[in-house]
Amino acid sequence: DIVMTQSPDSLALSLGERATINCKSSQNILYSSDNKNYLGWYQQKPGQPPKLLIHWASTRESGVPDRFSGSGSGTDFTLTISSLQAEDVAVYYCQQYYSSPVTFGGGTKVEIK
Amino acid sequence: EVQVVESGGGLVQPGGSLRLSCVVSGFTFSDWWVTWVRQAPGKGLEWVANINEDGSQKYYVDSVKGRFTISRDNARNSVSLQMNSLRVEDTAVYYCARGRATLVFWGQGNMVTVSS
Numbered sequence: 001d002i003v004m005t006q007s008p009d010s011l012a013l014s015l016g017e018r019a020t021i022n023c024k025s026s027q028n029i030l031y032s033s034d035n036k037n038y039l040g041w042y043q044q045k046p047g048q049p050p051k052l053l054i055h056w057a058s059t060r061e062s063g064v065p066d067r068f069s070g071s072g073s074g075t076d077f078t079l080t081i082s083s084l085q086a087e088d089v090a091v092y093y094c095q096q097y098y099s100s101p102v103t104f105g106g107g108t109k110v111e112i113k
Numbered sequence: 114e115v116q117v118v119e120s121g122g123g124l125v126q127p128g129g130s131l132r133l134s135c136v137v138s139g140f141t142f143s144d145w146w147v148t149w150v151r152q153a154p155g156k157g158l159e160w161v162a163n164i165n166e167d168g169s170q171k172y173y174v175d176s177v178k179g180r181f182t183i184s185r186d187n188a189r190n191s192v193s194l195q196m197n198s199l200r201v202e203d204t205a206v207y208y209c210a211r212g213r214a215t216l217v218f219w220g221q222g223n224m225v226t227v228s229s
């Protein structure tokens with residue numbers, strides 16, 4: 001199974017600051033035939049199901065604010081929140097769907113300082 | 114509007130059985146894979162099982178193989194997860210979601226507690 005490792009486990013930032021969450025896969029998840037990274041990012045707020053923010057490592061879902069961006073390729077990926085808002089307090093998970101079973105990272109909790 | 118609604122959770126003793134159901138609406142159900150994901154209390158997300166559009170392909174995480182069975186009824190827009198030989202470590206909120214990999218639509222989740 002592909003292991004997804006996120007860092008940090010948590011971070012606390014002031015409103016308006018940039019948040020950076022890292023995700024590393026134990027194997028390459030860039031599929032050479034279509035040049036796509038099989039990686040998604042989810043946001044989960046307390047008491048709610050996860051919400052898909054980004055797929056193919058950098059494609060934002062419809063309706064997701066443009067302060068959220070994804071980058072990276074191969075085994076190293078980043079989710080960036082360019083200017084942290086109060087409503088962004090949540091746990092963020094990366095997910096690989098390159099191979100079965102689909103696996104998630106352990107999550108990064110984002111809080112307001 | 115897409116809706117995903119799970120039901121069937123509850124408290125069960127170790128070794129017992131439970132059947133979760135997921136009923137969906139708002140899209141052509143038979144065009145989509147369906148996935149079950151679980152989340153133990155205070156923990157992260159774990160993919161559990163999924164099933165393809167016509168039910169001919171089914172996949173499970175190793176920890177539930179031989180104990181859980183996923184099935185679907187396209188006439189009723191529903192998917193079920195039959196859980197047998199339940200263990201304490203199966204305690205979690207179980208989510209049903211549309212899709213195979215990128216999961217856009219999720220239910221609100223159903224709590225399964227395995228405890229004596």
